[in-house]
Amino acid sequence: MTRIVAGENAVPRRKRAVEAALAIGLVLLIGIGAVVASSISRDAAAEAAPAPAPAEELKLGYFGNLTHAAALVGVKQGILARNLGTTKLSTETFNAGPAAIEALNAGAIDATYIGPNPAINSFVKSHGESVSVIAGAAAGGAQLVVKPGISSAADLRGKTLASPQLGGTQDVALRAWLSSQGYKTNVDGSGDVAINPTDNAQTLKLFQDGKLDGAWLPEPWASRLVLTAGAKVLVDEKDLWDGSLSGKAGEFPTTILIVNRTFAAEHPDTVKALLRGHAESVAWLNTAPAAEKADVINSALQESAGAALPAGVLERSLQSIIFTVDPLAGTYPKLLKDGVAAGTTKQADIAGLFDLRALNDVIGAGQHISAAGLGRD
Incomplete structure (x- = not known):
């Protein structure tokens, strides 16, 4: 007959319980350690990241x-x-x-x-x-300045005008105004009115040589064409803005x-x-x-x-x-x-x-x- 001694299996059970508890504790410690390490890492990174500094050069x-x-x-x-x-x-x-x-x-x-x-x-x-x-x-x-013989938008059909550069502010203003007058223009220079994007200094010379009929220009170039090349103002852009915007x-x-x-x-x-x-x-x-x-x-x-x-x-x-x-x-x-x-x-x-x-x-x-x-x- 087999004798069962009280407490004979208790030691293994207690041992397993202790091991489980240690394992759980280790997992918790690892988790806490990871959180702490992550926090320390973030703090260190924040401390290491330099504050924005003035540039050495501004171009x-x-x-x-x-x-x-x-x-x-x-x-x-x-x-x-x-x-x-x-x-x-x-x-x-x-x-x-x-x-x-x-x-x-x-x-x-x-x-x-x-x-x-x-x-x-x-x-x-x-x-x-x-x-x-x-x-x-x-x-x-x-301003849009033109040859003296041009007195209205109706006189611009078939003419050649200049702007400082394709897509520039005066170029867009010129094209938008011509569209409002019923003219079609294209970025390749074709259309009812030809627009040739041209360097401002070259525009002055071309106008003086009779190779341009006018140009939409910023100052001082509009004034230079008026006072030194005999142009007249057809459109002052300020007249197109009523203040509502x-x-x-x-x-x-x-x-x-x-x-x-x-x-x-x-x-x-x-x-x-x-x-x-x-x-x-x-x-x-x-x-x-x-x-x-x-x-x-x-x-x-x-x-x-x-x-x-x-x-x-x-x-x-x-x-x-x-x-x-x-x-x-x-x-x-x-x-x-x-x-x-x-x-x-x-x-x-x-x-x-x-x-x-x-x-x-x-x-x-x-x-x-x-x-x-x-x-x-």
Whole structure:
């Protein structure tokens, strides 16, 4: 007969219970350790990640036009360089917006003064990833000037006109206006009215030689054709803006300041420093005595464009330009629509185009520039 001794199987059972408890405890310890290690790793990574630092260099683009006077003055007077502090300022000049956009997207420049339509086009093509509009620079200052024998839109059929560059702001404005007059134009230069995108300086020469019938130009080029080449104004663009979109009759954006989005994300302090210099330059343009302003602008044009302006051309040009940090965001749906009609851009949602937060920080309390629902302000 087999005897069963009390407690004979108890030891193995207790041993298994202890082993199970140890195993559970080990799992818990491993889990806790993993959580702690993960937390420590995240904290270490956060500590290791450097805070955004000012850029070593800011590469800035602008044009040798009076509508870019904020850049001309900011560079010439050292205003931009002083506000950038230890960041080196490098500059490059362009004839028109599409070329500047190409340089910006290629990384050749980090920010640029430019017309609104190329900025819109870049934003649309990149699905909102390429650029941000961070400020306005100038409003007004663009006209369609023509030969004296042309007195109305009806006289333009079969004529040849110029614009600074295909897809540029004046190019789009010209094509949109011609469409409103019942004319068809094509980006290849064909149509009821031929449009030849041409360098501004070359436009002046071609007009003087009788090879162009007119051009839609920013200042000072419109004034140069009028005062030195005998052209007359057929359309002053300010007359096409009633103020319902900008809030100010006759005002439309001619020049804005944009930045590469990657650069802005990596160097927000540099962007804010640029905006401080920009706002100071605009303020200087609006307060400097006329004679001093003319001298500084002409000296800057001599350096950037190779020639100073006759006094009469400079005076006439400045009369039509408003220097402002407001990009007039409410006008951009129409600018987009005009670009679509001109065949130079595609219909798209442009919400997110503006980032005016740094600008509003710079200009301070009592002023607020609106993004009109198209970005952050």
